[in-house]
Amino acid sequence: KEAETQQKLANVVILATGGTIAGAGASAANSATYQAAKVGIEQLIAGVPELSQLANVRGEQVMQIASESITNDNLLQLGRRVAELADSKDVDGIVITHGTDTLEETAYFLNLVEKTDKPIIVVGSMRPGTAMSADGMLNLYNAVAVASSKEARGKGVLVTMNDEIQSGRDVSKMINIKTEAFKSAWGPLGMVVEGKSYWFRMPAKRHTMDSEFDIKTIESLPNVEIAYSYGNVSDTAYKALAQSGAKAIIHAGTGNGSVSSRVVPALQGLRKDGVQIIRSSHVNAGGFVLRNAEQPDDKYDWVVAHDLNPQKARILAMVALTKTNDSKELQRMFWEY
Numbered sequence: 001k002e003a004e005t006q007q008k009l010a011n012v013v014i015l016a017t018g019g020t021i022a023g024a025g026a027s028a029a030n031s032a033t034y035q036a037a038k039v040g041i042e043q044l045i046a047g048v049p050e051l052s053q054l055a056n057v058r059g060e061q062v063m064q065i066a067s068e069s070i071t072n073d074n075l076l077q078l079g080r081r082v083a084e085l086a087d088s089k090d091v092d093g094i095v096i097t098h099g100t101d102t103l104e105e106t107a108y109f110l111n112l113v114e115k116t117d118k119p120i121i122v123v124g125s126m127r128p129g130t131a132m133s134a135d136g137m138l139n140l141y142n143a144v145a146v147a148s149s150k151e152a153r154g155k156g157v158l159v160t161m162n163d164e165i166q167s168g169r170d171v172s173k174m175i176n177i178k179t180e181a182f183k184s185a186w187g188p189l190g191m192v193v194e195g196k197s198y199w200f201r202m203p204a205k206r207h208t209m210d211s212e213f214d215i216k217t218i219e220s221l222p223n224v225e226i227a228y229s230y231g232n233v234s235d236t237a238y239k240a241l242a243q244s245g246a247k248a249i250i251h252a253g254t255g256n257g258s259v260s261s262r263v264v265p266a267l268q269g270l271r272k273d274g275v276q277i278i279r280s281s282h283v284n285a286g287g288f289v290l291r292n293a294e295q296p297d298d299k300y301d302w303v304v305a306h307d308l309n310p311q312k313a314r315i316l317a318m319v320a321l322t323k324t325n326d327s328k329e330l331q332r333m334f335w336e337y
Ligand SMILES: NC(=O)CC[C@H](N)C(=O)O
Pocket: 018, 019, 020, 021, 036, 065, 066, 067, 068, 098, 099, 100, 101, 102, 124, 125, 126, 127
């Protein structure tokens, strides 16, 4: 009988990378003060025995880090392992446990480069498993539920936090401490409740199977950096980043991705030197930067990131630059992905 149920269940692999979902604090009252990336994947799986009712689950410890320390090499390593598993006939879905600080970057990266329609779910938690009202167990349970469902196929990389199913492209960490940390300007794609998913919308942008990028052909990622804008900003950071070898600079701009008159000449100069200038916005609830609004992008040969926040714009710029250094092509990609 047990063998029969196992046959019917989907095979889901959990790739663990660290974060608070693998965190541990000194006492149950420590919901915010704890160490991330302490608990191994076997212990995480053992902590949620109900997973075995959803899927045949096995785990792999890919790394054990707090996600603010993730590097481009870590991204490539994770992306390649996901692709290998996605190619495997006996894998139906993949879950990645991840720190929440850069979860939105990893989810978007995988959404761009994984050529599969199998569900890939990135999940984290806001409280460590040792805390009262820890959210990791349920988030992980929901991730495995979505990963093992047929309806999740072909919807791109997804994020399950706080009962919501979010698109890995759109979702962003909007607030810390609180468990409803992950939001998208365009709303969640669905809900997952008691292991069942309820879908409401589809991602409109190109992803996974429909993407022109493929992790298998990406050997390395170019250096793309972000410079933050604010009143009285100087051009020092922009120049320094270019000098240290940045191929593109994401302007984390105010408002509509506006650029201070103190910075414009430096960015014009850097573009002439071959550095790509990509205007995004750091407004909190979702920026929306349009070409030639605020700045004459056609004239300066700059690119706009449209609704991508600066950290997501960095991910797309890196991936895009592995294919082209043509600013028109880059702009096309920023509209399409
Ligand atoms: N809630 C979290 O996962 C944050 C923990 C840590 N800073 C990380 O991103 O890995």
